[in-house]
Amino acid sequence: MHAWPASEVPALPGKGRDLKIHDTATQGTITLAPGPVARIYVCGITPYDATHIGHAATSNAFDLVQRVWLDTKRQVHYVQNVTDVDDPLLERAQRDGHDWTELAERETVLFREDMTALRMLPPQHYIGAVEAIPGIVPLVERLRDAGAAYDLDGDVYFSVESDPHFGGVSHLDAEAMRLLSAERGGDPERPGKKNPLDPMLWMAARPGEPSWDGGSLGRGRPGWHIECVAIALDHLGMGFDIQGGGSDLVFPHHEMGASHAQVLTGEFPMAKAYVHAGMVALHGEKMSKSRGNLVFVSALRRSGVDPAAIRLxxxxxxxxxxxxxxxxxxEDAVARLARWRAAVSRPDGLPADALVEEVRAALSADLDAPAALAAVDRWVELQLAGGGDDESAPGLVSRTVDALLGVAL
Structure with a gap:
């Protein structure tokens, strides 16, 4: 599966700062100092509906991570999945009378278009669950052979008790885990499981549903968590720098994925930092496909909204x-974009070297984008009030906003 085209990231004078980021697992801020290549895995979409603002907000967070790292003169190895076979996708396709593969492809294409318009930097590896199946099957077999997985009526489940570190990502108690498991794709009430929280690794083929050859597992399809583990281990290995996604993935997805990987490899932790973006609401409720209270990026673009304003x-x-x-x-974002463009369109202006460092400092401090915007706002206000005579300043501000915030002026 291919990703979307990358927009050019301008080079800035000097060098950026190492990223301090909030780590869900340690419940505090840590400083990440990767080697020459920083490694990040971000959980992608289940493509049964168009990209909404919640998706875009999560993508924006991890785009900022990439931009901070690139500004430190590192390379970034970024991997993202697409869950192109899963119950929600199959249910939507059946409800609307569509072929599930066509639905997945159509919505993935739209997601790529939205990411391109928003100037989100693409992953180097963009991997669908279906294409990852040949790598998933051996991992499930290894877990089963090691006694960390078991069969239940043809389905294969992971035993959470096989990982001594289970619970170390979310820090939730058993009852909270059970409730979230039921809400987010698990089946804690299924009889016969060793632990209600045990997640499915391999679902045996069901009538009328797609299935693939699973070798000794029989025909079926993979569970949600093992999909990301297989892709991450294949392309990044253990101990990569950031495992990212929305805060609704802390449990069960990232908790279970960490346990799968740690049992498979005997290494800990799977990721140096677990980083999670907040949720976006509409009319007082979390924006979600199940509720249908969505604002679509593509709809905003079709209505004439500048993608740069959406990004702001x-x-x-x-x-x-x-x-x-x-x-x-x-409306505030549209007005801010107009002010910024007016300010950098002048032939000269106030020196901007200090502004570059302000934006760098803000983003390196747990991606404080509002503080970065405020710094640019201060320069813009003075510039529009009279400015200065530095001919290089408007161009430097424009490149800084582009390189570090992803906004083209």
């Missing part, structure tokens, strides 16, 4: 915050 709307909120999308949020 996302950047105006800290990535870990839960916030609400409103007309006022977008």
């Amino acid at each position: 709307a996302l950047l105006s909120h800290h990535y870990r915050a839960d916030w609400e999308w409103t007309d006022a949020v977008l």
Whole structure:
């Protein structure tokens, strides 16, 4: 599966700062200092509906991570999956009378278009669950052979008790885990499981549903968590720098994935930092496909909204915050974009070297994009009030906003 084209990232004078980021697992801020190549895995979409603002906000958070690392003169090895076979996708296809493969492809194409318009940097490896199946099957077999997985009526489950570190990502108690498991794709009430929290690794073929050859596992399809583990281990190995996604993935997805990987390899931890973006609400409720309260990026673009304004709307909120999308949020972003473009369109201006360092400092401090925007706002206000005579300043500001915030002025 191919990703989307990359926009050019301008080079800035000097060098950026190492990233300090909030780690869900340690429940504190840690400093990441990768080697020459920084490694990041971000969980991607289940393509049964168009890209909404919640997806875009999560993508924006991890795009900022890449930009901070690139500014430190590192390379970035970024991997993302597409869950192109899963119950929600199959259910939507059946409800609407569509072929599930065509639905997945159509929505993945639209996601790529939205990411391109928003100037999100693409992953080097963009892998669908279906194409990962040949690598998933041996991992499930290894877990089973090691006694970390078991058969239940043809399905294969992972035993969470096989990982001594289980629970170390989310820090939730058993009852909270059970409730979230039931809400987010698990089956804690299924009779016969060794532990209600045990997640499925391989689902035996069901009538009328797609299935693949699973070798000794029989025909079936993979569970959700093992999909990401197989892709991450194949392309990044253990101990990569960031495992990322929305905060709704902390449990069960990232907790289970970490346990799968740690039992498979005998190494700990799977990732140096578990980083999670907040949820976006609409009309007082979390924006989600199941509720149908969605604002689609593609619909905003079709209505004539500049993608740069959408991006500024996302950047105006800290990535870990839960916030609400409103007309006022977008209107403020449109107005800010107009002010910034007016300021950098002047032939000269106020020196901007200090601004570059302010933006760098803000983003290196747990991706504080609102502080970065405020710094640019201060320069813009003075520039529009009279400015200075530095002919290089407008261009430097424009390149800084592009390189570090992903906004083309």
